[in-house]
Amino acid sequence: MQFHVSPIKSVNLSRLPTLVSTFLASNPTLDLLVLPEVWNSPYATKAFPSNAEPIGSPDSPSLPSPSLSPSVHLLRSLAISHSIHIVGGSIPELGPGGEVYNTCVVYGPDGGMRAKHRKVHLFDIDVPGGVTFKESDTLTAGSNLLTTFKHPTLGVVGLGICYDIRFPEMFLLHASSSTSSRPGLDLFVLPGAFNMTTGPRHWSLLQRSRAVDTQCYVVSSSPARSTREIEEENGRLTAGMGYEGYRAWGHSMGVDPWGEIVATAGEGEENVVVDVVLERVEGFKESVPTKEQKRGDLYTVEKKE
Numbered sequence: 001m002q003f004h005v006s007p008i009k010s011v012n013l014s015r016l017p018t019l020v021s022t023f024l025a026s027n028p029t030l031d032l033l034v035l036p037e038v039w040n041s042p043y044a045t046k047a048f049p050s051n052a053e054p055i056g057s058p059d060s061p062s063l064p065s066p067s068l069s070p071s072v073h074l075l076r077s078l079a080i081s082h083s084i085h086i087v088g089g090s091i092p093e094l095g096p097g098g099e100v101y102n103t104c105v106v107y108g109p110d111g112g113m114r115a116k117h118r119k120v121h122l123f124d125i126d127v128p129g130g131v132t133f134k135e136s137d138t139l140t141a142g143s144n145l146l147t148t149f150k151h152p153t154l155g156v157v158g159l160g161i162c163y164d165i166r167f168p169e170m171f172l173l174h175a176s177s178s179t180s181s182r183p184g185l186d187l188f189v190l191p192g193a194f195n196m197t198t199g200p201r202h203w204s205l206l207q208r209s210r211a212v213d214t215q216c217y218v219v220s221s222s223p224a225r226s227t228r229e230i231e232e233e234n235g236r237l238t239a240g241m242g243y244e245g246y247r248a249w250g251h252s253m254g255v256d257p258w259g260e261i262v263a264t265a266g267e268g269e270e271n272v273v274v275d276v277v278l279e280r281v282e283g284f285k286e287s288v289p290t291k292e293q294k295r296g297d298l299y300t301v302e303k304k305e
């Protein structure tokens with residue numbers, strides 16, 4: 001899903017149920033719903049701590065109270081009421097020691113938390129004349145590299161968040177580390193919020209690259225780009241709150257293992273339906289068997305324990 005993110009958290013929370021119902025009403029057979037990166041808060045380092053909420057963990061059945069974690073409860077209730085798996089984009093997460101993470105939480109239709117991925121690679125870049133952003137000013141990086149969840153029709157799904165996509169080793173490890181309890185995966189889901197500097201240059205290139213080098217589908221979801229009217233409104237609000245607005249590139253998309261963009265949004269509020277054909281993955285892996293052809297005698301990519 002691709003929608004505008006308001007600087008006011010309560011506005012985002014109150015809008016989401018209608019956005020989801022409207023989308024699902026016209027697409028009743030969807031298997032998986034994917035929200036954008038930081039959909040409940042402005043994408044601004046100063047805004048992350050004040051909008052952060054505890055999330056709990058997939059291993060613990062109890063959730064923090066709805067007053068502490070309204071976004072998490074909302075995601076869970078939407079998954080139950082629509083009987084669908086939801087990759088909840090990401091939200092600022094308040095950790096046990098007061099640290100803040102950029103975290104993706106996944107709910108199943110029974111209300112069970114299926115996975116939690118904390119963004120592993122923080123978005124710290126400085127492009128003169130372009131974008132400067134330093135997530136590490138207020139965020140802590142996650143340390144669980146390979147987060148997955150099992151979906152009944154899509155198989156094992158690998159998770160990453162935005163800047164994570166620039167690190168091919170993470171995706172190669174994901175794609176290569178199949179075991180009997182964790183079969184190989186065919187799909188990556190990436191909430192992201194690229195910007196007006198790197199978006200046009202790298203957003204689709206990186207997704208197509210990760211799709212080709214892992215031989216998997218890649219599906220992304222971005223916030224919609226602010227319109228002039230929204231920028232003006234946000235300008236008034238952000239001035240008082242002490243942070244600058246961030247313009248997302250948009251273009252949520254799905255890429256198949258051939259690297260073809262199979263569906264894409266533009267820049268505004270627009271949802272994308274991606275048809276994931278798992279047979280296509282197998283076909284590609286058989287036709288171009290690079291996984292078997294890797295020269296393990298010459299190189300490896302290894303995950304540290």
Ligand SMILES: O=C(O)CCC(=O)C(=O)O
Binds near residue numbers: 122123
């Ligand atoms: O990698 C980029 O250029 C953008 C990354 C980003 O916006 C993010 O990680 O939130």
